[in-house]
Each structure stands twice: as structure tokens, then as C-alpha cells.
Amino acid sequence: MLIGYARVSTTDQDLSLQLNALESAGCLRIFTDKVSGKTHKRPGLSRALRVLSVGDTLVVWKLDRLGRSMKGLIDLAATLERRKIDLRSLTDGIDTKYPAGRFFFNVMAALAVMERELCVERTLAGLEVARLAGRRGGRPRIMTEEKCSEARKLILAGHDRRQTASKLGVSTTSIYRHFPALSAAL
Incomplete structure (x- = not known):
């Protein structure tokens, strides 16, 4: 068969x-x-x-x-x-x-x-x-330098990470990835 x-x-x-x-x-x-x-x-x-x-x-x-x-x-x-x-x-x-x-x-x-x-x-x-030519593969970064700067300002002004994410149009996970809750990186 x-x-x-x-x-x-x-x-x-x-x-x-x-x-x-x-x-x-x-x-x-x-x-x-x-x-x-x-x-x-x-x-x-x-x-x-x-x-x-x-x-x-x-x-x-x-x-x-x-x-x-x-x-x-x-x-x-x-x-x-x-x-x-x-x-x-x-x-x-x-x-x-x-x-x-x-x-x-x-x-x-x-x-x-x-x-x-x-x-x-x-x-x-x-x-x-491609890497040697300065090109990167994958998705473009959602958290640009401008968004990181804006997020830092919002968090320092007292906004929580969920509010910050909503204002910037990104996920809360993205904000926490760049600005962990107990971070001195601000």
C-alpha cells in the first residue's frame, strides 16, 4: 500500500x-x-x-x-x-x-x-x-529617543506608567521595559 x-x-x-x-x-x-x-x-x-x-x-x-x-x-x-x-x-x-x-x-x-x-x-x-552597512533587522523600535524623553518627563511629573503609556500610544510593557518601577534610571 x-x-x-x-x-x-x-x-x-x-x-x-x-x-x-x-x-x-x-x-x-x-x-x-x-x-x-x-x-x-x-x-x-x-x-x-x-x-x-x-x-x-x-x-x-x-x-x-x-x-x-x-x-x-x-x-x-x-x-x-x-x-x-x-x-x-x-x-x-x-x-x-x-x-x-x-x-x-x-x-x-x-x-x-x-x-x-x-x-x-x-x-x-x-x-x-547589512549590519556592517548600519542596517538593523526586525521591527522598528517603538520607544524612540523622543518618546523616552517624553516618558521620563511624564513619570517625573507624577504620571503612573499606565497613564504614560496611554499618552504616548505605546504599551505599558514598553514603558516598564525602559523605566522599571524601582529604577533610578529616570
Whole structure:
């Protein structure tokens, strides 16, 4: 029996492409997850693994849908092999039912890990270049120098932090973060 597994990393991504491919491949049941590949808790994959039995095949759209680390992929493949369950990746052309498929699986798993590591490396390099150019990532600070100065004046004038936050249009948490209750930082 062919059992399909599809995964996307975030809840706003769409599973349609993977589901269509798995249905076209003849999967009788398909399990899904909407979680990062780094996450160890993937209930859909766990359910698929419980349903699989000797002679069945776990089918995925692409190898990286099973996980991000080489160790994780190899461990999963070893578990499937021990249980006499095959693994097929549709877009990677891998089918561990055959010796060439098992070899190709190991090569593709290594390449998938390398691709992920290169992506992380490029991202970190880009962030470093941006930092050196004086750019910061993330949300702009809500408490600008002007708002901090105004908050200091209001607190010293006797306004409590909740009133100060309301007047400045920021959260009370932001005020407490910059001006803790028993702080001499005023």
C-alpha cells in the first residue's frame, strides 16, 4: 500500500501541490503536517509511520519534506528499512525498493542537508553585510529617543506608567521595559 506524507513549514503555506502529486502517485492515505522540518513533533508523520506495515511504501513529494538533518533522514530510512517499508520521493526520483534507489537516497539526503546549510550560510552573510552597512533587522523600535524623553518627563511629573503609556500610544510593557518601577534610571 502507498501511504503519502506532505508537509509545509508554516500554516500560511499551501499543501495542494504535494497532495495532488501524492494522489496522482496512487497513495491510498495521505497524512499532513504544517510545521517546520526542524520540529521533532510532527503528528502527521507519526500517524503515517503507525499505519505503515511490511511491504508498504511511504511516499513524499520531495525528500526535504521528511526533515532537515542528514542524521534524521538516515535514521528514518534505517527505521523504514528495518520494518521492511520502502521510501519513495516523487520529485527526487528515489525508490528504496531498489539498490540504486537506496544509494541515490543517501546521496540526495547529503545534498539536501548541504543545500540547507548553504542557505543558512548565505542568510547569515547577508545579515552581516547589512549590519556592517548600519542596517538593523526586525521591527522598528517603538520607544524612540523622543518618546523616552517624553516618558521620563511624564513619570517625573507624577504620571503612573499606565497613564504614560496611554499618552504616548505605546504599551505599558514598553514603558516598564525602559523605566522599571524601582529604577533610578529616570
